[in-house]
Amino acid sequence: MRLTATCIAASAAFTLTVAAAELRLSGPYTHDNLSIYLVHGQDRVQKKYLTLAEAIGQGKVVVYETSNVNILQVENLSAEDVYIQSGEIVKGGKQDRVLKDDIIVPTASGKVNVTAFCVEHGRWTRRGNESAQSFAASPNAIASPEMKRAVKEKGSQGEVWAEVSAAQERLSKSLGTTARAAASPSSYQLTLETPKVRETAEGFKKELSGLANTHPDALGYVAAVNGKVTGSDVYATHELFRKLWPKLLESAAVEAMAAAKPGEKIGPPPMADVRTAATGYGARVSDEKQINRRTNSLKADLPQGLVFETKDSEAPAGPVHRAYVTK
Numbered sequence: 001m002r003l004t005a006t007c008i009a010a011s012a013a014f015t016l017t018v019a020a021a022e023l024r025l026s027g028p029y030t031h032d033n034l035s036i037y038l039v040h041g042q043d044r045v046q047k048k049y050l051t052l053a054e055a056i057g058q059g060k061v062v063v064y065e066t067s068n069v070n071i072l073q074v075e076n077l078s079a080e081d082v083y084i085q086s087g088e089i090v091k092g093g094k095q096d097r098v099l100k101d102d103i104i105v106p107t108a109s110g111k112v113n114v115t116a117f118c119v120e121h122g123r124w125t126r127r128g129n130e131s132a133q134s135f136a137a138s139p140n141a142i143a144s145p146e147m148k149r150a151v152k153e154k155g156s157q158g159e160v161w162a163e164v165s166a167a168q169e170r171l172s173k174s175l176g177t178t179a180r181a182a183a184s185p186s187s188y189q190l191t192l193e194t195p196k197v198r199e200t201a202e203g204f205k206k207e208l209s210g211l212a213n214t215h216p217d218a219l220g221y222v223a224a225v226n227g228k229v230t231g232s233d234v235y236a237t238h239e240l241f242r243k244l245w246p247k248l249l250e251s252a253a254v255e256a257m258a259a260a261k262p263g264e265k266i267g268p269p270p271m272a273d274v275r276t277a278a279t280g281y282g283a284r285v286s287d288e289k290q291i292n293r294r295t296n297s298l299k300a301d302l303p304q305g306l307v308f309e310t311k312d313s314e315a316p317a318g319p320v321h322r323a324y325v326t327k
Helices: 052-057 145-154 157-175 188-192 195-208 238-258 271-279
Strands: 006-010 013-017 023-031 034-041 061-068 071-076 082-084 089-092 097-099 103-105 111-118 134-137 218-225 228-235 284-290 295-302 305-312 321-326
Touching: 023 195, 023 218, 023 271, 034 195, 034 238, 034 271, 052 061, 052 082, 052 134, 071 082, 071 103, 089 188, 103 111, 111 157, 145 157, 145 228, 145 305, 145 321, 157 188, 157 195, 157 238, 188 195, 195 238, 218 238, 218 271, 228 238, 228 271, 271 321
Parallel strands: none
Antiparallel strands: 006 013, 023 034, 034 218, 061 071, 061 134, 071 111, 082 103, 089 097, 089 134, 097 111, 218 228, 228 321, 284 295, 295 305, 305 321
């Protein structure tokens, strides 16, 4: 199977189409109502990136509170490039936030503005021992296609708040207990830290967490929930996928547990849908923009979903990240 995605001109429009790189699929690897298909291939670039979680944890990046709900500042203090992915949550500040765009923050960046949305409606003060001036961790990412589209495509704070509340309600109903944390009931991040959510997520992790390590040519994955493809993430290198996999798996697990249908027989998704999610083949480009001097973003449309590609101007061989989100 020879599958990839690049841009070619076709009249006034662009489409994502097949080119030289080889990708193949394996799976499904399944736990409960979540099935994972791995996307295999060769690394497309030689660059290495720190992830946001490891950069914050190592003190190599600071994410600053600006007192503007929808703007934060990121400063890379290290000698390495940092890759931030759309949908990653930063915890702390005056409100927990989710970051809107993929962005590559180069070394010695200075303070760079990044677009964000609040995922904690109401709080505007320090929480416990956390700093109100910066964000100390990025442990999780948002889940569900609806929330991802609200952040990435619609770009509306009201839509994001509505999807956070809906996600909390779905989790509470599915798990049979409240998924809202007493310390801040509106915080999506604290919802992900509630005991029942963590306990249920452990089952998915036990079965699926080792996939990235045991498949050294894996570049990404496609997720199917209840037999339907809901999203995918494919990267330029195995290393980047491997480092992001724990956060990606937890997000997929939360999506699956919120949509659980106990006792219902679930069949596999059509392989054509899995391939489309992995490659974005045939999607028509509807928007392109430059996020910063290193990062270019592309959005493309398919009848059943949206494709987003992120390119590094210093690594033109292919996209650093391709995401698919079902409609």
